[in-house]
Amino acid sequence: METRLEKARKDPESMKARILAVARRIFGEYGFHGTTTRMIAQDVGIDISTLHYHWGEKKDLYEAVILDINTDLRRSLIDVETIIHGRPLAERMAIAIDVMTDYLFAHPEVSNLILLRYFGKTRHESSLDFKVPEFTGDIARSMGLTNDPKNIPPRAMMEVLTVMNALHNFVSGENFFRPMTGLQREDYILAAKETLKLILIPAFVERDRMRS
Amino acid sequence: METRLEKARKDPESMKARILAVARRIFGEYGFHGTTTRMIAQDVGIDISTLHYHWGEKKDLYEAVILDINTDLRRSLIDVETIIHGRPLAERMAIAIDVMTDYLFAHPEVSNLILLRYFGKTRHESSLDFKVPEFTGDIARSMGLTNDPKNIPPRAMMEVLTVMNALHNFVSGENFFRPMTGLQREDYILAAKETLKLILIPAFVERDRMRS
DNA sequence: GATCGCCTCCATCATGTGATGGAATCATCG
DNA sequence: CGATGATTCCATCACATGATGGAGGCGATC
Numbered sequence: 001m002e003t004r005l006e007k008a009r010k011d012p013e014s015m016k017a018r019i020l021a022v023a024r025r026i027f028g029e030y031g032f033h034g035t036t037t038r039m040i041a042q043d044v045g046i047d048i049s050t051l052h053y054h055w056g057e058k059k060d061l062y063e064a065v066i067l068d069i070n071t072d073l074r075r076s077l078i079d080v081e082t083i084i085h086g087r088p089l090a091e092r093m094a095i096a097i098d099v100m101t102d103y104l105f106a107h108p109e110v111s112n113l114i115l116l117r118y119f120g121k122t123r124h125e126s127s128l129d130f131k132v133p134e135f136t137g138d139i140a141r142s143m144g145l146t147n148d149p150k151n152i153p154p155r156a157m158m159e160v161l162t163v164m165n166a167l168h169n170f171v172s173g174e175n176f177f178r179p180m181t182g183l184q185r186e187d188y189i190l191a192a193k194e195t196l197k198l199i200l201i202p203a204f205v206e207r208d209r210m211r212s
Numbered sequence: 213m214e215t216r217l218e219k220a221r222k223d224p225e226s227m228k229a230r231i232l233a234v235a236r237r238i239f240g241e242y243g244f245h246g247t248t249t250r251m252i253a254q255d256v257g258i259d260i261s262t263l264h265y266h267w268g269e270k271k272d273l274y275e276a277v278i279l280d281i282n283t284d285l286r287r288s289l290i291d292v293e294t295i296i297h298g299r300p301l302a303e304r305m306a307i308a309i310d311v312m313t314d315y316l317f318a319h320p321e322v323s324n325l326i327l328l329r330y331f332g333k334t335r336h337e338s339s340l341d342f343k344v345p346e347f348t349g350d351i352a353r354s355m356g357l358t359n360d361p362k363n364i365p366p367r368a369m370m371e372v373l374t375v376m377n378a379l380h381n382f383v384s385g386e387n388f389f390r391p392m393t394g395l396q397r398e399d400y401i402l403a404a405k406e407t408l409k410l411i412l413i414p415a416f417v418e419r420d421r422m423r424s
Numbered sequence: 425g426a427t428c429g430c431c432t433c434c435a436t437c438a439t440g441t442g443a444t445g446g447a448a449t450c451a452t453c454g
Numbered sequence: 455c456g457a458t459g460a461t462t463c464c465a466t467c468a469c470a471t472g473a474t475g476g477a478g479g480c481g482a483t484c
Contacts, residue, residue, distance in 0.1 A: 033245035166377070182366065264443065
């Protein structure tokens, strides 16, 4: 049985899908408490009642958004993994950083929502089991940090988080960081990629060489 | 002429200072929109009117909090710089990471508020000139990335941001990341330090060696 | 065309929240 | 003591926001 979320994703012209797309953007910009249902409805061009008709409570819509971006992010990670499979570590990481950075800059609300979830509390607690642990497991295996993605050592988890968060930071912080640098958007993205590769790769490559 | 903020900091028992301290914590946890003036007043144990009497509008109190954590962070950075002055780069970075991580874990609202400011919009725009550029300038010089802290190359700025944000991420994301790892608080802090040193230092040290 | 069900909007409600006026309390000083 | 100013709290307001009921419209099916 397909969920409402899956159904909405199928037809991007449906009202449910249009609301979800706008909700992703607005929630991503302003966070849960900073977003009002009226802001979303107005951006879609509909009445608030219509929004409630399709998605119920604000919290339900928000959780649908979270599930939605998780699905997207997971798919992107899988795509990347098929690309980099079999290559040497330094190359794997460089490609992964390039591809994932491009993806996240094209969908900044993904990074926004993930980081806001990490760092900000919601007054009402959510019953969502966030899929981060699974992600980190996949990435840890992909980076050669573990062979058993179900049982990741804490240190490997911390290393994966450091890498992923470094990406999210540049994407989500663009509004703040880019004016500081005075760079145009394309140059900023390029600088982010190069900086990430410069800082993140050597430590892993060096350790990899030591072990073999 | 001393500002209201400076006066409040002098006497930590004054009502103004007590409100400010609580406001730091609550704003840090829930962000601007997620925090209500009633939450703060209740935690201090006073009426909302008393809060408004001392600090005026909610936004004014929030901006006072931002200025306050900036002052604190800046002072900590200066302290670190005097400690690490004159040592070789690898040692400088290791000490800086240790000391700053300890400081931030002792005052997590600093990291929380900084990251929420980076990544989340506020519906009302703030007229605060955030002091990030100056920070990055100081740190960039301290890391040997530039000689002129007033005019930092974009790449150096990005590198400093990567390092600082990596610290903030572990501190501010503790509620999310620590359950994932299953670590106790002290072990989590230790793992954060070691991971940060492991990943962040080699790239800079290697480049430093290449250049000399 | 009549009926039915789905969708949308207008009007409205209940509550949460920021903010204020004014009375009461307290400390200080002559 | 009495006066003055500073501080605190109670009662209340105005508005934003989440949410709902019900009327109207629109298309499909018979």
